[in-house]
Amino acid sequence: MKxxxxxxxxxxxYQNMLETIETLIEKxxxxxxxxxxxxxxxxxxxxxxxxxxxxxxxxxxxxxLQSVGEALKGAKNAYKEQFKIDADYLxxxxxxKLSKIxxxxxxxxxxxxxxxxxxxxxxxxxxxxxxHKEHLRWYSDHDFWINEIEVWKKDHxxxxxxxxAIESSIKKHTDLLEEHAQAIRxxxxxxxxxxxxxxxxxxxxxxxIAEEEDDKYIAIHDQERQEHEKQAALHNSMKKKHxxxxxxxxxxxxxxxxxxxx
Numbered sequence: 418m419k420x421x422x423x424x425x426x427x428x429x430x431y432q433n434m435l436e437t438i439e440t441l442i443e444k445x446x447x448x449x450x451x452x453x454x455x456x457x458x459x460x461x462x463x464x465x466x467x468x469x470x471x472x473x474x475x476x477x478x479x480x481x482l483q484s485v486g487e488a489l490k491g492a493k494n495a496y497k498e499q500f501k502i503d504a505d506y507l508x509x510x511x512x513x514k515l516s517k518i519x520x521x522x523x524x525x526x527x528x529x530x531x532x533x534x535x536x537x538x539x540x541x542x543x544x545x546x547x548x549h550k551e552h553l554r555w556y557s558d559h560d561f562w563i564n565e566i567e568v569w570k571k572d573h574x575x576x577x578x579x580x581x582a583i584e585s586s587i588k589k590h591t592d593l594l595e596e597h598a599q600a601i602r603x604x605x606x607x608x609x610x611x612x613x614x615x616x617x618x619x620x621x622x623x624x625x626i627a628e629e630e631d632d633k634y635i636a637i638h639d640q641e642r643q644e645h646e647k648q649a650a651l652h653n654s655m656k657k658k659h660x661x662x663x664x665x666x667x668x669x670x671x672x673x674x675x676x677x678x679x
Contacts, residue, residue, distance in 0.1 A: 426465050430474045434460050450532065453479065479533055590662070597651060604644050611638060
């Protein structure tokens, strides 16, 4: 932890936790492990610190104690120079407190720092175990997803073939619409011819030619009526099929084309 990363309150909290540990060991005879736990709990009640800041200071104190414990195995003074961070943070007074705590019960201190190492190792191994499990689960998921993608690609090929068949059917339907239109035009032409014959007779009822033509179209008119009814039924049927087909196509277009382009 570098000084520039620390606020004044966190430096104060670090010093306070260290002093609490020293007091508990020297004056109350608490074992180091218990002293650290009590100091952690006391620090967690500081209103000036967030829970995250409290945990950070606690971890830093334990880390520094562990580092001092390692220094006890040899070159304490040399380690002090390596460990020196900043005069505002790791002062000689703080270094003295760290060393004093360690000197009170060296064996206990070394056992404590070793315990910290073991706990850190166990936490990491537990994390690894969970990550191994996650990787195995992810591998299984990936295999399943790849297999699904292959199935979907085959479905797409089938869909493209079906779309070609749909296109062919739409073209046939267009041809049927044109046949229907031609039948309507033919029927309309016959209607106009009949109208002309009737107007001719109505203009000159004495004309034998007009009368003969009118008689001929009387029989044809029954056929016209039947043809009109036939085209009306066909038109209604084609309208229903057209609307159903277009509704399906528009729905497909919206969910396939428009959704993909979003």
